[in-house]
Amino acid sequence: MIEIDQSTCSGCEACLRVCPQQTISINDNKATVTGTRCMACGHCMSTCPSESIKVPEIEEGTKKFHSFDFDNKWLPYGQFDIAKLVSLMYSRRxxxxxxxxxxxxxxxKDLIKIGATAPSGTNSQLWTFYVLPTRDAVVNFGNEVLKFYEKINNMSSKFIVRKGLKMMGNGELDNYYDEYFDLVNDGINDWKQGGKDRLFHGATALILVGSKNAASCPSDDALLATQNILLAAHAMGxxxxxxxxxxxxxxxxxxxxxxxKIPKDENIYSAIALGYPDEKYHRPTGRKQIPVTFLMG
Ligand SMILES: Cc1cc2nc3c(=O)[nH]c(=O)nc-3n(C[C@H](O)[C@H](O)[C@H](O)COP(=O)(O)O)c2cc1C
Incomplete structure (x- = not known):
């Protein structure tokens, strides 16, 4: 739970306004924990002008980075260069x-800490990160993934199997055959002959982002952390x-x-190949037409 130093609390009520779970009340002009729920989001701690609040569950070390100096100040709304932000977003490829x-x-490790700055459903922060930190580790894992695709390609190459499954209402293998068989087949051949790595593209590390099933929104949490990592990776070269x-x-x-060795109570939602890039672009591309509808207004 939250710890409040009442000797320094001014009773300004800022913490009350931002608490999503009505955990704090003002008693005798001092903030006091009266609620029983707290999701350790730290909003109270961030907003307190006199630094009177501490949330023990929050680890200060998560804000310490090795590869850059983090400015431990809250950036007010609107005080970031949006043009720079969009440039980063469009430059990530x-x-x-x-x-x-x-x-x-x-x-x-820095990338993972940056991933974990993402929001999570009910602040569960039940994401999990697995790192294959070397090219050898990535290749060895690739060999396992390859075994799966060999099996699937073998199955889907059998006309009777894929059409039989389709007739029984499961068209997944038939669709796979149409869309991926040739691509995967070429990839497998290349991999086995030591040719181009079409699975990881020669990446020298892989981060897998998962979530515990107990999280309220496991896939959302993992994918939001993932996007942070993608953007940060670009910024870090x-x-x-x-x-x-x-x-x-x-x-x-x-x-x-x-x-x-992923425990049964969690799932993996993204695999991020990483490495120092051996390609460059001259300009960002836009996107396809974006479907937007303003409703009822
Ligand atoms: C969920 C997801 C899965 C993807 N899987 C692969 C993949 O297995 N191999 C690959 O080369 N690219 C993969 N991509 C990358 C997309 O092809 C890429 O994001 C898209 O072509 C747009 O290009 P950009 O990321 O450079 O903007 C994946 C992207 C997403 C969002």
Whole structure:
């Protein structure tokens, strides 16, 4: 729960206004914990002008970074260069060419801390991060993922199997065959012959972002943390690429889960390939037409 130093509290009520769970009241002109619920979001602590509030569950170390100096000040609304922010967002590209260079573990740890600045449903913060920190670790994991795709390609190459399943109402394998068979087949051949790595594109590290099933919004939490990591990676000079093929293998093949030793009470929602980029762009591209509807107004 929250600790309030009543000797310094001025009774200004700022903490009351921002608390999402009505945990604090004012008694005798001092903030007092009267509620029984607290999700340890730290809004009270952030807003207190006299620094009288502490939320023991919050670790100060999560704000300490190795690769840059973090300015431990709250940035007021509107006081960030939006043009710079959008430039970062549009400049991040899915990187599919990497140098051999190794990423320092401290940088990977920083990326994960940046991931965890994301919001999470009821502030559960039940995300989990797994790091394959070297090219060898990425390749060894790739071998496991490859076994899954060999199996799927083999199954889907059998006309009777995929059409039979489709007739029984399961068209997944048939769709897979149409959309991915050739692509995956080429990827497998290349991988086995030591050719181009079409799965991880030669990335030298992989971060898998998961969530405990007990979280109120597990996939949302993991994917929001993921986007933070993608943007931060670009800002830190790294390239990144989400690898959906890993997530599919993870969902469909328990061996992949076992290889990574992922506990049963959690799931992986994104796999982020990372490395120092060996490509550059001259300009951002826009997006396809964006469907927007303003309702009732
Ligand atoms: C959920 C998801 C899964 C993806 N999986 C892969 C993948 O397995 N391999 C790959 O090369 N790119 C993958 N991508 C990257 C997309 O192809 C890429 O985001 C898209 O082409 C837009 O390009 P940009 O990221 O450079 O803006 C994935 C992206 C998302 C959002």
């Amino acid at each position: 899915s990187t599919r060419n990497y140098k051999d260079s190794h990423i320092d573990r401290k940088i990977l 790294l390239g990144s690429c989400l690898i959906g093929f890993v997530i599919k293998a993870f969902e469909k093949d328990k061996r992949v889960r076992q290889y990574l």
